[in-house]
Amino acid sequence: MTANTKEATSKEEPGHAPLSVANTASNGPPPDVPPPAYQSHPLGPLTASEITQSSIRIKASWPSGTEIHFKIITLLEPAKAQLMPYLVAERAGQTPLDIDRRSFVVYSLRGTHNVYEAVVNLTNNTVESNAKLGPFQHANSDGEEIMAVEQALLADPKVQAEIAKLKLPEGTQIVIDPWGYGSDGIKHETESGKFYDDLRVMQCFLYMRDPENSSEPDSCHYAFPLPISPVIDPATLEVIRVDILPTGLDDKVEPLKPWQPRPPNEYIPEAQASLRTDLKPLHVVQPEGVSFTVEPFSEMGRLIRWQKWDFKVGFNQREGMVLYDVHYDNKPLFYRLSLSDMAIPYSDPRHPFHRKAAFDLGDAGAGIMANNLKLGCDCLGSIYYISGVLTDGSGSPVNMPNVICVHEQDAGIGWKHTNYRTNRAVVTRQRELVLQTILTVSNYEYILSFVFNTSADLAYEARATGVLSTQPVDLELSHTPHPYGTIVHPGVLAGYHQHFFSLRIDPMLSTSSAPILSPSTGPRNAIVYEECVPLPFDPQSKDPSANTQNPHGTGYTLRTTPILEPGGYDLSPQTGRVFKILSPSSHNPINNSPPGYKLHIPPMQPMLAHPSSFHHKRAEFADHSVYVTKYREGELYAGGKYTNQSRGGTGVRSWAAADRNRRDKLDAEGGDEPVVWVQFGLQHVPRTEDFPVMPVETTRVVLRPANFFDRNPAIDVREPSRQEVNCSVGLNREGEAGSSGKHEQVLGGEGGKLASVCYGGHA
Amino acid sequence: MTANTKEATSKEEPGHAPLSVANTASNGPPPDVPPPAYQSHPLGPLTASEITQSSIRIKASWPSGTEIHFKIITLLEPAKAQLMPYLVAERAGQTPLDIDRRSFVVYSLRGTHNVYEAVVNLTNNTVESNAKLGPFQHANSDGEEIMAVEQALLADPKVQAEIAKLKLPEGTQIVIDPWGYGSDGIKHETESGKFYDDLRVMQCFLYMRDPENSSEPDSCHYAFPLPISPVIDPATLEVIRVDILPTGLDDKVEPLKPWQPRPPNEYIPEAQASLRTDLKPLHVVQPEGVSFTVEPFSEMGRLIRWQKWDFKVGFNQREGMVLYDVHYDNKPLFYRLSLSDMAIPYSDPRHPFHRKAAFDLGDAGAGIMANNLKLGCDCLGSIYYISGVLTDGSGSPVNMPNVICVHEQDAGIGWKHTNYRTNRAVVTRQRELVLQTILTVSNYEYILSFVFNTSADLAYEARATGVLSTQPVDLELSHTPHPYGTIVHPGVLAGYHQHFFSLRIDPMLSTSSAPILSPSTGPRNAIVYEECVPLPFDPQSKDPSANTQNPHGTGYTLRTTPILEPGGYDLSPQTGRVFKILSPSSHNPINNSPPGYKLHIPPMQPMLAHPSSFHHKRAEFADHSVYVTKYREGELYAGGKYTNQSRGGTGVRSWAAADRNRRDKLDAEGGDEPVVWVQFGLQHVPRTEDFPVMPVETTRVVLRPANFFDRNPAIDVREPSRQEVNCSVGLNREGEAGSSGKHEQVLGGEGGKLASVCYGGHA
Incomplete structure (x- = not known):
């Protein structure tokens, strides 16, 4: 076990000196932040302006022109020892002591694997900590990165060359699901040298759309998985290698063969042969509003x-x-x-x-x-x-x-x-x-x-x-x-x-x-x-005292x-x-x-x-x-x-x-x-x-x-299961319910319309 | 293990010869049963007339004046070997072979412990079997019996004598919960001789109503359990003994002492100190009827x-x-x-x-x-x-x-x-x-x-x-x-x-x-x-083949x-x-x-x-x-x-x-x-x-x-989660949902009234 979480509050950061608020902001001074419209409650999620303030402070801590990819800007909640008295005072109607608001920021420098974790004090507008993450600590993925990875892979000659071997139908649309690479500690030899899984990379699974329906962007590509799995560096968009998937019962990987047609399997309603027509609408109505x-x-x-x-x-x-x-x-x-x-x-x-x-x-x-x-x-x-x-x-x-x-x-x-x-x-x-x-x-x-x-x-x-x-x-x-x-x-x-x-x-x-x-x-x-x-x-015991407390075994x-x-x-x-x-x-x-x-x-x-x-x-x-x-x-x-x-x-x-x-x-x-x-x-x-x-x-x-309450906490729920309140609809015809042996007709879909007592205009 | 179920079809019955349909019905001939209005489906629950027919047939099998207590008269379902082909034919639209309808009857002779199990063939109006049950086979209880037991106990001097020791407040109402006696195989000496639990008896738990509220018949008597538990024969209504309950931490039974006051604990709404007023009605409405x-x-x-x-x-x-x-x-x-x-x-x-x-x-x-x-x-x-x-x-x-x-x-x-x-x-x-x-x-x-x-x-x-x-x-x-x-x-x-x-x-x-x-x-x-x-x-293995199928242990x-x-x-x-x-x-x-x-x-x-x-x-x-x-x-x-x-x-x-x-x-x-x-x-x-x-x-x-269906069986559920169908009500004011950072007002109980689009007259 070699991983080690570096504390967010660490000030040590080889190769990058965290800047204090007194440092000149290279990206310009922080903008005027309007005063908060609400009391800045210590548990309030970051506001848009606090997010902006955070990213500006972080950008300002770097030389001008540094390209930063923000991954997380989120509320850093106060320590419990500080917040608990605040909440107690708040509930007691007292004025709690103010607590500084802080944001927690994770970001990387674009095009690199360098990831940083920072804390911005929003109340006094300082960067309280800013540290490069240690080994095996990688940032989360995000939509921007995933889209970039998909595009890079589609344009990559190595990936294209493998896809070509499948001889897919003309006009086939490839769809890519990028996945986290996971960990296995294994070294791979690649064109660009040796690659260990300590490098942040992504593994991707390739699919195609139904070739008969290529123009439908919501065609279910999961019905058409392809045996090709490229590995890509999301920072540099370099394709590290292209894995070919085992498709049999064992781990043997076969050379890619031309794709064989198979049927689609769509979930979108317009692609279904038929849809049910007999599921009638069901509404939840609160005529006096919500509770x-x-x-x-x-x-x-x-x-x-x-x-x-x-x-x-x-x-x-x-x-x-x-x-x-x-x-x-x-x-x-x-x-x-x-x-x-x-x-x-x-x-x-x-x-x-x-x-x-x-x-x-x-x-x-x-x-x-x-x-x-x-x-x-x-x-x-x-x-x-x-x-x-x-x-x-x-x-x-x-x-x-x-x-x-x-x-x-x-x-x-x-x-x-x-x-x-x-x-x-x-x-x-x-x-x-x-x-x-x-x-x-x-x-x-x-x-x-x-x-x-x-x-x-x-x-x-x-x-x-x-x-x-x-x-x-x-x-x-x-x-x-x-x-x-x-x-x-x-x-x-x-x-x-x-x-x-x-x-x-x-x-x-x-x-x-x-x-x-x-x-x-x-x-x-x-x-x-x-x-x-x-x-x-002990049912076998001859000792009369053996089962004194439990004579029947129950x-x-x-x-x-x-x-x-x-x-x-x-x-x-x-x-x-x-x-x-x-x-x-x-x-x-x-x-x-x-x-x-x-x-x-x-x-x-x-x-x-x-x-x-x-x-x-x-x-x-x-x-x-x-x-x-x-x-x-x-x-x-x-x-x-x-x-x-x-x-x-x-x-x-x-x-x-x-x-x-x-x-x-x-x-x-x-x-x-x-x-x-x-x-x-x-x-x-x-x-x-x-x-x-x-x-x-x-x-x-x-x-x-x-045993938290002294009795059923729902005992005071107003006896509400009354027809005047529930407005339920009895579907049996008048006089039928309760009478056994009556001949009843088939009850069809027309039964159970709005209860006229409650919804007179619609029955 | 000595119990033994006597088969319902057994014709042997010491002391009572089952009567065939040819026998003279001592209670008079079966009445005219009107022809069934529906085809007599073999799975149809017994009709009122079939229940009457069954009890008449059973009564007719006994000498006039025999008092019979019916416990169960219910459909005896046909054997599966007979019914399965019927159901298959029915579904295929064919005319299934008729199956005789039969009732299963359990009854006792009033005032005795003699219980009988009978089968009446309703189609040909015969008693097919009628047998006394063996030892340890007792009939179920029923409401009539429970009411009789309660009344008998309240009138019983032995029970009254024990209750008197409690010196309950004037006008106290006693309430009795009769229970099945269960089994323990234990012999008790009673006034009337020895009693084993092979006799059908009931044990009863006694309660009282809140003495401050004795006239409320729905007062929760379970808040006032009494330490008295009579055992009664429900057939003869004889009180066999009165057990006194242990009320401490061990099995010691103390002599009855005067009752000490304690508070009530009621569930009826009118007895609550207050009821919630903030639970607004919630209606389920199906404007086009049910499905x-x-x-x-x-x-x-x-x-x-x-x-x-x-x-x-x-x-x-x-x-x-x-x-x-x-x-x-x-x-x-x-x-x-x-x-x-x-x-x-x-x-x-x-x-x-x-x-x-x-x-x-x-x-x-x-x-x-x-x-x-x-x-x-x-x-x-x-x-x-x-x-x-x-x-x-x-x-x-x-x-x-x-x-x-x-x-x-x-x-x-x-x-x-x-x-x-x-x-x-x-x-x-x-x-x-x-x-x-x-x-x-x-x-x-x-x-x-x-x-x-x-x-x-x-x-x-x-x-x-x-x-x-x-x-x-x-x-x-x-x-x-x-x-x-x-x-x-x-x-x-x-x-x-x-x-x-x-x-x-x-x-x-x-x-x-x-x-x-x-x-x-x-x-x-x-x-x-x-x-x-x-x-x-085996992570320790030096043998390279040991983990071939599972090299990473995953x-x-x-x-x-x-x-x-x-x-x-x-x-x-x-x-x-x-x-x-x-x-x-x-x-x-x-x-x-x-x-x-x-x-x-x-x-x-x-x-x-x-x-x-x-x-x-x-x-x-x-x-x-x-x-x-x-x-x-x-x-x-x-x-x-x-x-x-x-x-x-x-x-x-x-x-x-x-x-x-x-x-x-x-x-x-x-x-x-x-x-x-x-x-x-x-x-x-x-x-x-x-x-x-x-x-x-x-x-x-x-x-x-x-793997019963070839795909999601709900795939053809018509995409119904659309506002036109659901008639849901958005409580956020227009333009607010989705806009972050807006100042929103307190949303009170008036929010969420009927959606005007669906229930125009009520918004």
Whole structure:
């Protein structure tokens, strides 16, 4: 393990002296920045002018004419020790102490592999740090780079020469999916010398459009993978080599042969032979408006209040949607919640597929890849859209419209009881508030949501959809089982792969009105797991006392295990293991137990790659469903800050190991600040049904109160399941429902029109 | 293990000679039954007149004046060997051979423990069999019996004497929850002699209403459990003994002491200090009507067609909702689907709680306990209600109105892809069709649904809600951890318990238009499980060939294991084990693999009770997530036909063992007819949040096509996520969405009214 994260605050920078604000700005003085229209809240996402200010400050730190490629300009959040008192004061209606606003900047010098990480103090307009990144720390990719790579490859004679061997039909359109190169530590001899994977490069997968439909730009090229995979330096746009892909059952690479025709497989509706006509519209209507409010807490930040919940919403380049300062009924729950990382390793062990392992947040960015949801019509009902602003390569702000949608949805019955003696049914519905964001990473889509409900649950849901990343397989093997994937279309193999998501939970649970702080001013929380264990029972025993407590063998009890050691922990469905975040210094008023939130985590198959493999080393979170670490500033991303072509050695596994090496224990009394990293995911064995676009695969983590409240927190949901409120439509004809044995007619599509009682004008 | 199921078809019956149709009917001749208005479909639930016909035939088989208590009169479904050709012919538009209609009847002679099982041939109006049940075979309970038990206990001097010791406030209302007695094999000495648990009895838990609010019949008595538990013979209404409950931390039973006041905990809305006023109505509107059709296939049976799905819906006393003959796009999928059983064992090992183990289907009946959903307003949108007809104790038909509701719901995005090169997003929504039924079993509610979707998934969902079954705990222990439960209210202990559901899946998968039949005329299906396994890798190896296939340690492949042995099988999240039902003699046209449906099963903690305990012996299904048996007539209920006070020895565990003893193997080629029993459930460690009524705990099994179709079955869902169709409401003011940095106002409850474009009159 040789990788080593260089701290962002390091001032040492060989070959480049960071400039202080006093230095002359070679690119001209900073422009006049208008005073912020809102109080500059320390959690407010960077504004357009702060992005501009940041890039100007960085440019000014370099000699005039230096061409800079900005990769990330994002809010550097204040240290928790500083921010927590701010938030407490803010909520108490006091005036918090001002906190300087800072931006975190990653950039490279164009045409080079030199990547820098800088911090700009926006409040006093200085560059606080500016350092070249160390080895194995590479910047993320971006759209500009990807477009340039695609163009360069199409124009490259070596690539063209290989394509020519395929003798593709006249007018064939080549489409290129650039991928991160991954890591394998292997040296390659190339024309320009030796090449190791410590150089930042990209591997690309080539496809063609349906030659019968070449002019359709949305033709699904994943149905036409080509066996050619160039490797390119995205900084210099030099093609390093062109790999030819194995297309059989083993790793043998055959010389390229002329392409054989095969059918297309399109997902666009106009290409379907027929479309269903019998799916009638379904509308969600809120005639009295929605139940939530949105107000700005900064120019870009939004404070949402809904059903006793309140929380701040941020948006950044890497994580996309972030929640801060989450409260329920004014009780602090979570300091910060976000998807921290994602890893998608593939199963195919053959070169070059063995390096296929995407880290879509660190390699690309859930923020910068976020969809404009309004254009996609991705939500139903009454929707509020939150927009963001990020940076382009030149350091100019880029509007990211409608990246988060906010809406309510019905989730079925919330609770119900019928007293069989009186026949009175009391039933309420479960309402949910959804904050949804969607990212497109080349072929794939992830639909990511925080879901709040009226019972004080908070869920995080991931839906995987989009198009499988495909590779060519010999047409004649179409009916032969393949060891590394599913043949989803003639000549098209969809490799097995795993999806790992890592949800970072930074809790501040307390039933007081403010978090209970540890000496380090962090919130005092503890992590435990509970299991149900049978009481001892020995049916063979002759000793009458042996089974005194459990004479019939039916008894079991609950065993609670505190987590004192930072590290990785597993689920255990066989023992019903449930992880809990507790506020150990509070007490439930009914039963005195520490108030908590439990974690419902769907089990996942841990990473299959060997612990000594780069897949495993890099995805530091993919081996356990739960990691617990001690809170440390800067430890935000489960796989480390720089995942692109990373070599491992940074991320939760390493942080927990470092804690253990320091013999740091978590304090059972909650004197420390634990951070919980929840891993969940999908083992994706593709089906033919997943092509040419896959139906969503959904997985959900739920945070649910456990002895946090003194009774059902939804008990005061107004008995709403009444016809006057619901405006439901009974489809049975009058007098029929409830009468058995009546002859009923076929109920056709005309049934169930608008309820005339509620929508008189339309029935 | 001494229990032994007596076959229903047995003609032997000591003490009672079954009568043939030729016998004189002592209760008078059968009445004129009007000709059925529909073809008497063999799967049609019994009609009111068939129920009457059945009870008349049974009464006629006894001497005049014999008082009969009918427990079950339900359709006896034809043998599969007879019914399958019928269904195939019916679908092919041919005229199927008529099949006699039969009813299955369970009844007792009033005032006795004698229980009988009979079959009435309705077509030729004969009693085909009529036999007294063997030992340990007891009838289910019913509402009439429960009401009688409650009244008898309240009037009983022994019970009154114990209650008097509590010195309850003047006017206190006692409320009684009768429970099945369970089994423990223990002999008790009573006034009337020795009593074993082979006698059919009930144990009852006593509660009182809030003495401050005694006149409120819906006051939550579960907040006031009393330490008195009478045992009663429901046939004779004799009180056998009155148990006093342990209320401390151990099994010590203290003499009854005067009751100490404690606060109430009500769930009815008018008793809440305040109700939320900020939850605005949410309506589901289908302006062009619904997308499904319902037509009768018999007087009581309903055929539903929706989005290429078609299936028949039945309803019976025990299982409630049953699906038959399920097809998608005319391809046969499932012959029969139902919840087959349920077991809820409790953890408390102390007498008499050690016997607390409910089998709500067999002990009571999901059909007879089904809620009238229209009265409860349990669904949202445009709803079709299906009603049932069952029997009362006198053998007269009882209408069960609105026991199943049918409606559509939106389930978020179904699939999406954005081509980042053209920025075109294609997105469709997932639509679901829900068939929901709800049963109330004393304190508890189960919301049970089949959920079909547009991607050809079929899910079965269980939601647990209602009120915890509570027991008293000493008030002074309220702040002490209890080994067997959670204190959810002062003086109220909610014991730990497990919920096991068993979904019975009788498949007929085939991609042909008709099931491929085995020699026994059953459908040829096979069961396998798949796991992802790493390729061999030895990082220490000096042998260059050791890692040839997996040089970087990243590779894995899929391993398929056929299930050839009937028995119980476990999930294995660590290996990503997925069970599949395959049609081995069909072939996917794309990749030649056998078409299948895979099972997404949530893991459960298996039963904690010891294998030698009665809880474990009785719940034959609660130890494995999957059971696979060979299809045999009459094997419908995972815990056996008679669960009330059962002793085990009948159910899936025994059936599979019998198969193995016969050395019966399942045929890998699918020559047999496997039945799959999926167990799933909840480990319920109660929270204070679960009282006085619990928010739903939801769990879901999904059956999902896997290489059954040649491509995404939802590809032809008309791109519906368009504003013209969705009629969504954007809450941001015009021009704001997408523009970052604008000052936005607080969005209040008035936002999001009806979209004027769609509902002009209401905006």
